[in-house]
Amino acid sequence: MGFTDEAIKEELAQHAPEQFELWPEHVDVWRLFVSVQHQWRVRPFGGKPLGLDYPSVQVVLALMFPRKHRHEIFQQLQIIEAGALEAWPTK
Numbered sequence: 001m002g003f004t005d006e007a008i009k010e011e012l013a014q015h016a017p018e019q020f021e022l023w024p025e026h027v028d029v030w031r032l033f034v035s036v037q038h039q040w041r042v043r044p045f046g047g048k049p050l051g052l053d054y055p056s057v058q059v060v061l062a063l064m065f066p067r068k069h070r071h072e073i074f075q076q077l078q079i080i081e082a083g084a085l086e087a088w089p090t091k
Contacts, residue, residue, distance in 0.1 A: 028065065029076035035060050036077075048088050052081050 022030055039056040040049035057077065061070050 033080050
């Protein structure tokens with residue numbers, strides 16, 4: 001594609017995610033968040049998202065987890081959602 005090895009390494013270094021620690025009790029909710037990370041409801045004409053599309057989230061939640069754990073995992077997801085919305089840059 002015309003990129004040198006050095007240019008590719010530099011690009012990857014600039015966009016590499018920050019390292020973070022994930023406690024074992026949060027692995028399930030993190031897996032769910034990663035699975036639904038593209039399911040945001042957004043205002044018309046772009047802009048900051050309003051929140052996750054809960055019907056879509058519920059489908060994925062039902063596919064991934066037993067019924068007895070879904071409520072707790074969904075509540076944890078809402079905490080991640082709130083943090084993501086707070087951190088989302090405004091235009």
